[in-house]
Each structure stands twice: as structure tokens, then as C-alpha cells.
Amino acid sequence: MPYDPSAFPPFAVTVDLVVLTVRRHALCALLVRRGEPPYQGRWALPGGFVRIDEDLEAAAARELAEETGLQVQDPGSGHVGAHLEQLATYGDPRRDPRMRVVSVAYLVLAPDLPSPTAGGDAHSVRWAQVDTLSTPGGGPVRDGDRPAPLAFDHDRILADGVERARSKIEYSSLATAFCPPEFTVGELRRVYEAVWGVALDPRNFHRKVTGTPGFLVPTGGTTTRQGGRPAQLFRAGGATLLNPPMLRPEI
Amino acid sequence: MPYDPSAFPPFAVTVDLVVLTVRRHALCALLVRRGEPPYQGRWALPGGFVRIDEDLEAAAARELAEETGLQVQDPGSGHVGAHLEQLATYGDPRRDPRMRVVSVAYLVLAPDLPSPTAGGDAHSVRWAQVDTLSTPGGGPVRDGDRPAPLAFDHDRILADGVERARSKIEYSSLATAFCPPEFTVGELRRVYEAVWGVALDPRNFHRKVTGTPGFLVPTGGTTTRQGGRPAQLFRAGGATLLNPPMLRPEI
DNA sequence: CGAATAGTGTCTATCAGACAATATTGG
DNA sequence: CCAATATTGTCTGATAGACACTATTCG
Numbered sequence: 001m002p003y004d005p006s007a008f009p010p011f012a013v014t015v016d017l018v019v020l021t022v023r024r025h026a027l028c029a030l031l032v033r034r035g036e037p038p039y040q041g042r043w044a045l046p047g048g049f050v051r052i053d054e055d056l057e058a059a060a061a062r063e064l065a066e067e068t069g070l071q072v073q074d075p076g077s078g079h080v081g082a083h084l085e086q087l088a089t090y091g092d093p094r095r096d097p098r099m100r101v102v103s104v105a106y107l108v109l110a111p112d113l114p115s116p117t118a119g120g121d122a123h124s125v126r127w128a129q130v131d132t133l134s135t136p137g138g139g140p141v142r143d144g145d146r147p148a149p150l151a152f153d154h155d156r157i158l159a160d161g162v163e164r165a166r167s168k169i170e171y172s173s174l175a176t177a178f179c180p181p182e183f184t185v186g187e188l189r190r191v192y193e194a195v196w197g198v199a200l201d202p203r204n205f206h207r208k209v210t211g212t213p214g215f216l217v218p219t220g221g222t223t224t225r226q227g228g229r230p231a232q233l234f235r236a237g238g239a240t241l242l243n244p245p246m247l248r249p250e251i
Numbered sequence: 252m253p254y255d256p257s258a259f260p261p262f263a264v265t266v267d268l269v270v271l272t273v274r275r276h277a278l279c280a281l282l283v284r285r286g287e288p289p290y291q292g293r294w295a296l297p298g299g300f301v302r303i304d305e306d307l308e309a310a311a312a313r314e315l316a317e318e319t320g321l322q323v324q325d326p327g328s329g330h331v332g333a334h335l336e337q338l339a340t341y342g343d344p345r346r347d348p349r350m351r352v353v354s355v356a357y358l359v360l361a362p363d364l365p366s367p368t369a370g371g372d373a374h375s376v377r378w379a380q381v382d383t384l385s386t387p388g389g390g391p392v393r394d395g396d397r398p399a400p401l402a403f404d405h406d407r408i409l410a411d412g413v414e415r416a417r418s419k420i421e422y423s424s425l426a427t428a429f430c431p432p433e434f435t436v437g438e439l440r441r442v443y444e445a446v447w448g449v450a451l452d453p454r455n456f457h458r459k460v461t462g463t464p465g466f467l468v469p470t471g472g473t474t475t476r477q478g479g480r481p482a483q484l485f486r487a488g489g490a491t492l493l494n495p496p497m498l499r500p501e502i
Numbered sequence: 503c504g505a506a507t508a509g510t511g512t513c514t515a516t517c518a519g520a521c522a523a524t525a526t527t528g529g
Numbered sequence: 530c531c532a533a534t535a536t537t538g539t540c541t542g543a544t545a546g547a548c549a550c551t552a553t554t555c556g
Binding site: 011050051086 | 261
């Protein structure tokens with residue numbers, strides 16, 4: 001079928017963001033409260049329209065900065081900033097009751113922020129523990145009553161983003177995106193434990209990550225902020241793919 | 252930023268298909284020749300507009316059927332049909348010189364077809380060996396002169412699809428999507444060899460795939476179509492994720 | 503028989519996981 | 530000292546890869 005640029009069907013294109021961080025040993029996602037219909041008052045993923053001359057990834061980075069103040073990781077500026085990658089695109093014709101909206105979802109991994117939800121007001125932005133949110137299939141939540149579903153199809157988008165993060169830290173060094181620029185092996189291990197929801201053997205974990213070439217680079221410093229014996233500080237090495245991968249314990 | 256449904260920027264949304272198969276021990280992609288500007292006469296990925304009331308995946312399945320006659324795998328009908336999954340979305344504002352087009356790319360894995368490019372005319376549809384096509388970064392091709400680049404950003408989309416297929420057969424049973432409903436271990440091994448471009452030890456491969464639970468189910472039949480000792484026939488088992496994964500040899 | 507492919511057995515280096523033991527801090 | 534965390538070392542079972550060997554067909 002040839003293009004007919006003068007008679008194309010009109011779509012709206014948005015970006016939605018699954019922004020994940022690890023706070024107090026738990027995987028958390030950034031949510032915003034909707035101020036208008038549809039789904040007024042419900043929590044939703046941050047996001048917005050793509051501008052007509054704007055690249056999709058640029059739109060995602062712009063929305064991230066507008067809603068959180070986070071800057072996307074810049075190749076020139078070292079390891080500060082958040083990791084941003086495209087997740088998937090959601091385009092069910094009825095996902096927005098008003099019109100046809102195709103949404104390109106992006107996954108953002110960020111270290112725990114000193115100023116939570118900076119740039120927004122505290123009533124309409126929050127970090128929500130992922131394991132207390134409803135699941136698209138209606139699966140179990142950790143405890144307590146089931147919370148209200150997110151607006152639109154955002155429960156599914158969030159679930160897809162969480163699953164992407166869980167699988168990707170297995171074979172890539174992305175877990176360091178949840179850490180500050182300098183971190184200890186124990187802090188990195190607590191990231192894996194929070195994202196996977198499992199306990200890992202600290203001794204085998206230490207041997208594994210320090211033995212994987214390119215994963216961690218010692219900075220020379222030490223810290224005692226966790227209590228106990230001072231731990232070496234590391235920063236992320238250049239490796240992006242881990243070989244051999246970190247193995248997620250079976251069920 | 253709140254939605255303003257009455258004043259959204261107008262986008263066109265298309266689907267593009269990376270259709271891969273294994274023919275004569277080589278990974279091949281389906282290409283169509285463009286009959287009109289821009290890029291008139293150049294080869295491109297099959298695809299087309301998403302209809303205003305059509306789901307994205309439905310649009311991909313429809314375009315696949317229109318251009319190849321292939322049916323997407325149906326849960327009710329066993330293992331016939333092709334595997335279809337979303338790949339990524341491409342939305343650079345200048346990727347189409349005429350207007351703003353956001354394209355959702357889908358990856359299709361299909362067994363070698365008895366009737367190549369059924370439903371199309373032979374002049375405008377072809378299977379192209381992936382390793383003879385140009386690469387987005389200008390990397391080396393197997394031999395001979397560099398062919399003309401594909402239309403639009405389709406070289407990049409194709410490269411992303413090929414990389415997805417190469418990595419996904421490692422940890423999933425997707426390689427069976429390249430095989431007919433019944434196949435031998437040797438045929439499955441030749442799929443891995445073609446997709447990865449490496450030689451695998453037939454004996455270790457046999458032990459590995461037959462020892463992975465849920466990967467292969469013997470049908471009881473045998474075949475001698477490869478010559479030599481008759482081989483057992485298998486069909487794909489229910490497992491989708493392989494644990495342990497097939498390991499791609501290093502470089 | 504020889505060539506070709508299928509399939510099984512064996513060996514070894516490596517590695518994941520369990521866990522003992524030591525090191526170094528704060529209270 | 531005790532509690533807590535970090536780090537190193539040791540052992541064992543599993544396995545990937547190399548490769549010898551046998552099985553079964555066709556020409």
C-alpha cells in the first residue's frame with residue numbers, strides 16, 4: 001500500500017515514563033496524580049505529548065526533566081544522570097477514551113534522589129513501591145488491600161518496565177544506574193535484592209561482581225556509611241554487557 | 252502537561268516489518284521495492300499505515316498477510332504460522348521527508364516458505380541475505396561491493412531486528428519459529444548456525460537441546476531428508492524461556 | 503566399503519553456590 | 530567485648546566444550 005501523505009489518519013503521539021529507583025530497600029516507581037478527566041484523581045505514569053518537531057527520545061528526556069528535574073545521562077558528563085531507554089509502544093484504539101493516542105513508553109533508571117520529586121508539588125507526585133501496586137492480570141500484591149489501578153493502560157506499561165529492569169540487570173551493568181556515582185559492593189547488592197525481591201549471598205556476590213571484567217572500577221576511597229568494616233568505593237566500569245551474567249535465583 | 256485532545260499535533264503512524272527466515276543456511280530478510288517517491292526504486296521493509304481503529308499488532312499482522320500471505324501464529328492452531336513481536340518505534344522528525352511519521356517496527360520469524368513471497372510479484376519482493384546488506388554504521392559486508400542502503404531508516408530497523416533475533420534465540424525457544432512444525436536436531440542446529448553465523452559442535456548441541464526441559468518434544472517419527480543416519484523428528488515444546496540458555500560462542 | 507549424518511560417552515577446566523574464617527569498624 | 534558489615538578462602542556439584550566412539554543410512 002503506497003503512502004498518501006495528504007490523507008493519513010490523524011494520530012496523537014505521547015511518551016509515558018516508567019521511572020524506577022531503589023528507596024529504602026524497595027523498588028519504587030514515580031507516579032503523578034491526574035488533575036483532569038479522564039481518570040481524574042487517579043495515579044498515572046508521567047508523560048505528555050510529543051511535539052511535532054521533536055524526537056521521541058528528546059520528548060522523553062524533556063518530560064523527565066519537567067516532572068522530576070532529572071537529567072538524562074550525558075556521554076560527556078560521566079555517570080551523573082539517569083539511564084533512559086525505549087520500552088515499548090502502546091496503541092490500542094480504545095486506550096484513551098477521547099481519541100486515538102499512540103504512546104511510546106520509556107524506561108528510566110535513576111539513583112535515589114536526595115530531593116524526592118523535585119520540581120513538582122508533593123500532593124501530585126510520589127514514589128510508589130512497585131510490589132504494593134496492582135498488576136494487570138490481577139495477581140497478588142504484597143499485603144493489604146489492592147490499590148486503585150493506574151489510569152489508562154499504565155499498570156501494564158509499568159509491569160512491562162519492571163520486568164525489563166529485572167531481566168536487564170542480569171546481563172548488563174544497568175544496576176549501577178540505581179547507584180550514586182560512587183558506591184560499595186554492598187549497596188550494589190542491595191539494588192539487586194530490591195529489584196529482584198530476593199536475598200543474595202554477600203560473599204558470592206562480592207566475588208562475582210569484583211571478578212567480572214569491566215563491571216566495577218575501584219576509586220581508591222572507602223566508606224563506612226553502612227556501619228561495620230569500611231567498604232571499598234567503586235564506580236561503574238565501561239562494560240555494558242556482563243559476561244558471565246549475574247544469575248537471578250530461581251523462584 | 253495536561254492533554255488537549257482538540258489541539259494535538261498531527262502524526263502519521265505506520266508499521267514496518269522485519270521478516271526473517273533461514274534459507275539455504277543463511278539468514279534472510281524480506282524486502283519490497285518502492286514504486287514511488289521518496290526513495291523510488293529502492294528496497295525497503297514491508298509496511299504501511301495503521302488504520303485509525305486498528306490495533307498496532309493487528310496492523311502488523313494485516314500487512315504481513317497482504318505482502319507475504321503469511322498468517323501469524325494462532326494459539327488455537329498449534330505451531331503453524333509466524334512469530335510476531337514488537338521490535339521498537341522510530342520517530343525521528345526527519346525520517347520521512349514529507350511529513351512526521353512515527354513507525355512501530357515488528358519482528359517476524361517464519362520458517363522457510365515453499366512459495367517464496369507468495370501473493371506478491373517477483374519483481375518487487377525478495378529475500379535478501381542479511382550478511383550482504385549494508386549496515387547503518389557503514390560496517391563491513393560479507394564480500395563484494397556495498398549494496399544500496401534501504402529506504403528511510405530501514406537499515407537501522409533491520410539491524411535492530413537482526414540483533415533482537417540473534418540475542419533472543421539464546422534464552423528462548425524462538426529458534427523453532429524458523430523451523431517447520433516437525434524438524435530434526437540437525438535442522439535446528441543449522442538455524443542457530445545461520446542466525447549467529449558460527450559453527451556449532453553437533454554433538455554438544457544435541458546433548459544440550461535434548462536435555463533442556465520443555466524445549467523439544469519427540470514426535471516418534473524419523474526422517475532421512477538430510478542424508479546419513481535417520482534422525483528423530485521433534486516439535487517445539489511448551490517452554491518459551493530456556494534455562495539454562497543456549498550459549499552463543501564468543502566472537 | 504566409504505561418506506555422511508545421528509547420537510552417546512568421557513574427560514577436564516570452570517563456575518555457581520554453600521559456608522568457614524578473618525578483617526575492621528562503632529557502640 | 531559484641532554486633533555488624535566487608536572480604537577472602539575452600540569445598541562440592543554441575544556443566545560447557547573438546548573429542549573418541551558407535552549407529553544407520555545411501556551410493
